[in-house]
Amino acid sequence: MKLSGVELRRVRMPLVAPFRTSFGTQSERELLLVRAVTPAGEGWGECVAMEAPLYSSEYNDAAEHVLRNHLIPALLAAEDVTAHKVTPLLAKFKGQRMAKGALEMAVLDAELRAHDRSFAAELGSTRDSVACGVSVGIMDSIPHLLDVVGGYLDEGYVRIKLKIEPGWDVEPVRRVRERFGDDVLLQVDANTAYTLDDAPLLARLDPFGLLLIEQPLEEEDVLGHAELAKRIRTPICLDESIVSAKAAADAIKLGACQIVNIKPGRVGGYLEARRVHDVCAAHGVAVWCGGMIETGLGRAANVALASLPGFTLPGDTSASGRFYRTDITEPFVLNAGHLPVPAGPGLGVTPIPGLLDEVTTEKAWIGS
Numbered sequence: 442m443k444l445s446g447v448e449l450r451r452v453r454m455p456l457v458a459p460f461r462t463s464f465g466t467q468s469e470r471e472l473l474l475v476r477a478v479t480p481a482g483e484g485w486g487e488c489v490a491m492e493a494p495l496y497s498s499e500y501n502d503a504a505e506h507v508l509r510n511h512l513i514p515a516l517l518a519a520e521d522v523t524a525h526k527v528t529p530l531l532a533k534f535k536g537q538r539m540a541k542g543a544l545e546m547a548v549l550d551a552e553l554r555a556h557d558r559s560f561a562a563e564l565g566s567t568r569d570s571v572a573c574g575v576s577v578g579i580m581d582s583i584p585h586l587l588d589v590v591g592g593y594l595d596e597g598y599v600r601i602k603l604k605i606e607p608g609w610d611v612e613p614v615r616r617v618r619e620r621f622g623d624d625v626l627l628q629v630d631a632n633t634a635y636t637l638d639d640a641p642l643l644a645r646l647d648p649f650g651l652l653l654i655e656q657p658l659e660e661e662d663v664l665g666h667a668e669l670a671k672r673i674r675t676p677i678c679l680d681e682s683i684v685s686a687k688a689a690a691d692a693i694k695l696g697a698c699q700i701v702n703i704k705p706g707r708v709g710g711y712l713e714a715r716r717v718h719d720v721c722a723a724h725g726v727a728v729w730c731g732g733m734i735e736t737g738l739g740r741a742a743n744v745a746l747a748s749l750p751g752f753t754l755p756g757d758t759s760a761s762g763r764f765y766r767t768d769i770t771e772p773f774v775l776n777a778g779h780l781p782v783p784a785g786p787g788l789g790v791t792p793i794p795g796l797l798d799e800v801t802t803e804k805a806w807i808g809s
């Protein structure tokens with residue numbers, strides 16, 4: 442099917458509270474939305490890049506530029522664009538996985554809506570709801586952290602993830618364990634903040650029965666993670682390092698990770714995310730769905746992905762209210778620690794026009 446055109450929207454949404462990680466603090470989420478228009482209908486995609494290249498090398502201005510000047514023109518020139526053809530059609534362009542993933546997501550949404558088929562059905566969902574974890578930022582004090590964690594547990598979240606960095610690691614974990622006990626599912630995420638020299642420090646987390654430690658070392662340091670895995674007992678989960686199904690297979694074979702955080706935008710789209718799931722399943726490696734502070738559009742697709750059989754650990758698929766007072770779609774609301782898997786065609790949700798316009802800062806149409 443010929444692609445008629447693509448609308449790019451830059452949106453800016455305030456967060457309910459500042460979110461601090463080892464690479465910075467953000468109080469709002471600026472992101473790029475993609476609306477693909479085809480003769481059969483339209484679909485939505487969400488680019489998960491951040492405002493600056495702090496989580497990974499991609500960032501919004503670059504994603505917008507590469508979409509406008511390279512990726513969208515390549516699809517407009519193609520005679521037949523289907524979701525499964527997007528990656529091959531864009532393969533000549535190096536990297537740009539988040540930008541490519543947003544475009545593929547929009548084409549996939551358009552295609553599935555036209556066929557009255559849900560993301561969940563297309564991806565291979567086996568559940569109609571998913572257990573949800575929540576990501577807790579670095580706080581200004583331990584008492585504040587304990588209040589926030591207690592609040593999320595009261596809301597019903599089934600797993601707590603604490604952001605850590607040198608100087609905020611063993612003590613917060615110890616105090617959360619002390620206050621909430623050993624049965625709470627607890628994990629940490631370093632966002633590459635440590636080096637192999639920190640192995641003795643990271644080994645001090647071993648007594649706390651963490652589910653995993655996420656991405657302690659640099660994205661490229663796969664062998665470093667394999668060495669670290671020999672020096673600590675806590676299972677290592679990779680996030681930033683896993684940019685494709687091949688990267689996942691290599692990391693697993695090298696012993697660099699025992700668990701994988703799957704983020705569709707980081708690997709170039711939901712179809713590659715399913716391939717990462719399949720590779721991990723083939724190696725007996727558990728996966729869970731990571732988050733990039735998505736709007737209800739990306740959240741809907743992530744919840745669908747998280748309902749595949751290999752997603753055996755609670756993901757960062759929290760409710761809309763974790764980050765946003767008002768989402769641009771009907772909000773995702775936690776029910777007994779779970780979110781329902783959208784069953785409608787495509788994403789199963791669409792932006793609410795008035796709410797979307799309120800947070801839109803720029804709009805551009807590329808196409809006929």
Ligand SMILES: CSCC[C@@H](NC(=O)CCC(=O)O)C(=O)O
Pocket residue numbers: 462496575576630632680731732733734735757758759
């Ligand atoms: C701005 S933080 C984005 C990356 C981070 N994501 C989260 O901590 C979860 C955020 C969410 O729940 O969407 C991660 O490295 O896993």
Ligand SMILES: [Mg+2]
Pocket residue numbers: 630632655656680681702731
């Ligand atoms: Mg992470």
